[in-house]
Amino acid sequence: MSAREWIGKDFYRELGVSSDATPDEIKKAYRKLAKENHPDANAGNAEAEKKFKAVSEAYGVLSDTSKRKEYDEARRLFGSGGPGGFGFPGGGGGAGGFDVGDIFGQAGQQQGGFGGLGDILGGLFGRRGAAGATANRPQRGTDVETDVRIDFTEAVKGATLPLRLSSPATCSTCGGNGAKPGTSPRTCSTCQGSGLVSRSQGAFAFSEPCRDCRGRGSIIDEPCPECAGEGVSTRTRTLTVRIPPGVADDQRIRLAGQGEPGRGGAQPGDLYVRVHVAPHPVFGRQNLDLTITVPVSFTELALGGTITVPTLEGKVSLKVPQGTASGRVLRVRGKGIAKRDGAQGDLLVTLQAAIPSKLDDKAREALEAYADAMAEHDPRPEITELLEGR
Ligand SMILES: [Zn+2]
Numbered sequence: 001m002s003a004r005e006w007i008g009k010d011f012y013r014e015l016g017v018s019s020d021a022t023p024d025e026i027k028k029a030y031r032k033l034a035k036e037n038h039p040d041a042n043a044g045n046a047e048a049e050k051k052f053k054a055v056s057e058a059y060g061v062l063s064d065t066s067k068r069k070e071y072d073e074a075r076r077l078f079g080s081g082g083p084g085g086f087g088f089p090g091g092g093g094g095a096g097g098f099d100v101g102d103i104f105g106q107a108g109q110q111q112g113g114f115g116g117l118g119d120i121l122g123g124l125f126g127r128r129g130a131a132g133a134t135a136n137r138p139q140r141g142t143d144v145e146t147d148v149r150i151d152f153t154e155a156v157k158g159a160t161l162p163l164r165l166s167s168p169a170t171c172s173t174c175g176g177n178g179a180k181p182g183t184s185p186r187t188c189s190t191c192q193g194s195g196l197v198s199r200s201q202g203a204f205a206f207s208e209p210c211r212d213c214r215g216r217g218s219i220i221d222e223p224c225p226e227c228a229g230e231g232v233s234t235r236t237r238t239l240t241v242r243i244p245p246g247v248a249d250d251q252r253i254r255l256a257g258q259g260e261p262g263r264g265g266a267q268p269g270d271l272y273v274r275v276h277v278a279p280h281p282v283f284g285r286q287n288l289d290l291t292i293t294v295p296v297s298f299t300e301l302a303l304g305g306t307i308t309v310p311t312l313e314g315k316v317s318l319k320v321p322q323g324t325a326s327g328r329v330l331r332v333r334g335k336g337i338a339k340r341d342g343a344q345g346d347l348l349v350t351l352q353a354a355i356p357s358k359l360d361d362k363a364r365e366a367l368e369a370y371a372d373a374m375a376e377h378d379p380r381p382e383i384t385e386l387l388e389g390r
């Protein structure tokens, strides 16, 4: 049942009241008609069943102040008979709907034969029938986790990635109600939509899941071909994930509402994207600082000089002071990771003496001359002291 059909109906005429009838008059008219046409009193009477559904539908709208107002406005705008292209607002209104129990008390639950009401209300208001709500309590969707792999530079600078995701989502063919398009689920007549039936055994009464509807409270006569009646189908979606600059390996990014769909109109779950950062062949990370180890020659350390060091954006010149120890760390300000909040890391350059594994004759002679010149210089005075003191 669509909103369009709804506009084409005359609910006031259905209940036999005037369009300015008071809520009390509407209620009285409805009680009378519902009682006369109730399926329990008219077994097998299709005409009565049709009338019963019609007055129930009419009452469902006219008994609700806000829905009656919307209905009246729609009729004013589009006339009472035209098809109209009217998209009814507030169609998802779940709370405060028409409660069957108000009118019938327990009557329907004793004998059964009360099918159809839930599907009218469910179709009309985009929710399951009032009684069905017990078995199909709204439930937030499950959180989903997925992984992405990014390279080191993307992790430092941030990235926007397309993410292809195969996950359960609300079936787009049936809108999640599981019924073939053009049909709707009906309330299970065995359990009146509660999903439970009572069984007495001796002095005890048991509740057990209804067998006819398998505890769902509703029955789908013609399942949706896409999702086979589950209301949820596996869809491949492409999402855009924004990876913030400075994301750490194994960090999770939350995409609110992108998890599995909720049940019964509840919130969907969240999607967590776990980020795996591939290591860089040269750079490392310490929080917001980038690190790099740069081999330097003994003479560069001993004599001092200027070396060129790569950064993620290009390169910088770095002055090595005379007499720098191997292993010393020089800091290049502002060449680390820049976070969105303004936090800024540095590039930490570790200088490491590189010893040639082979020497040509000229280099060997020069080094031997150097060794002679330094003969009096003890490179490890503390160690010598320790050795001699023994
Ligand atoms: Zn479906």
Ligand SMILES: [Zn+2]
Binding pocket: 188, 189, 190, 191, 192, 193, 194, 195, 196, 210, 211, 212, 213, 214, 215, 216, 217, 218
């Ligand atoms: Zn049932």
